Amino acid sequence: xxxxxxxxxxxxxxKIEHELNELKTVRRKEVVESIKIAxxxxxxxxNAEYDAAKEEQAMVEGRIAQLEEMLRNAAIISExxxxxxxxxxxxxxxxxxxxxxxxxxxxxxxxxxxxxxxGKISNxxxxxxxxxxxxxxxxxxxQAPGGDFAVKITSIK
Numbered sequence: 001x002x003x004x005x006x007x008x009x010x011x012x013x014x015k016i017e018h019e020l021n022e023l024k025t026v027r028r029k030e031v032v033e034s035i036k037i038a039x040x041x042x043x044x045x046x047n048a049e050y051d052a053a054k055e056e057q058a059m060v061e062g063r064i065a066q067l068e069e070m071l072r073n074a075a076i077i078s079e080x081x082x083x084x085x086x087x088x089x090x091x092x093x094x095x096x097x098x099x100x101x102x103x104x105x106x107x108x109x110x111x112x113x114x115x116x117x118x119g120k121i122s123n124x125x126x127x128x129x130x131x132x133x134x135x136x137x138x139x140x141x142x143q144a145p146g147g148d149f150a151v152k153i154t155s156i157k
Contacts, residue, residue, distance in 0.1 A: 005075040007089050007110030007123055013074055016112060020067040023060055031057045070112055077109065084156045087131045089123045095131070095151040098139070103154065108132070127151075 008016070031053060038050035077090035087093050087108065094105040106121045108131070114122035121128050130142040131153065139152045 003069070003073045006070040006073050006112055007075050007077050008070075008112050009077050009090065009109065012109065012113040013071070013076065016067055016070060020064065020071070023064050023067070027060050028064075031060055075110075085135060087134050087153065087156055089132070092119075092157040093131055093153060094155040095140075095153050098150040098152060 034053040035050065035057065038047055038053045041047055041049060044050050084091065089108050089110065092105060092107045094103060096103050106116075106119050106127070108123050108128045109120045111122040111124055114120055114125070123129075123132065126144040127142050130140050131151075134140055134153055136153050136156055139150060141148055141150050
């Protein structure tokens with residue numbers, strides 16, 4: 001089975017690499033030290049500190065595995081591509097919400113970098129899925145969990 005591609009910018013990849021490095025070089029060592037200290041308390045069958053440290057170790061190792069998988073399957077989004085005739089990953093799209101005449105602008109990024117509060121939405125979100133491959137001037141119906149709504153694309157950068 002083919003693994004899922006993780007779309008990301010070079011900046012997003014650098015952030016993931018930094019987090020991975022931090023987990024491997026700092027957090028891992030801290031967790032190992034916590035386990036050693038908890039072991040020194042004696043009876044492991046009723047040792048809450050030991051259980052908590054082992055749980056934390058599992059979370060850190062799980063996150064490391066997740067980040068390594070994301071980097072292995074990274075597809076770098078080119079921010080320099082000149083084709084802005086259609087909405088694509090890495091593009092900033094402005095659209096008009098037809099219901100209330102509000103204009104919104106989002107950059108479509110991979111799920112690892114998505115942060116709607118900073119104007120970055122995942123390519124897997126209902127809005128992005130509806131906009132991908134569309135052009136300026138097109139009216140699109142977005143099928144969202146809260147109900148369908150119509151938007152009109154006003155610019156692509």
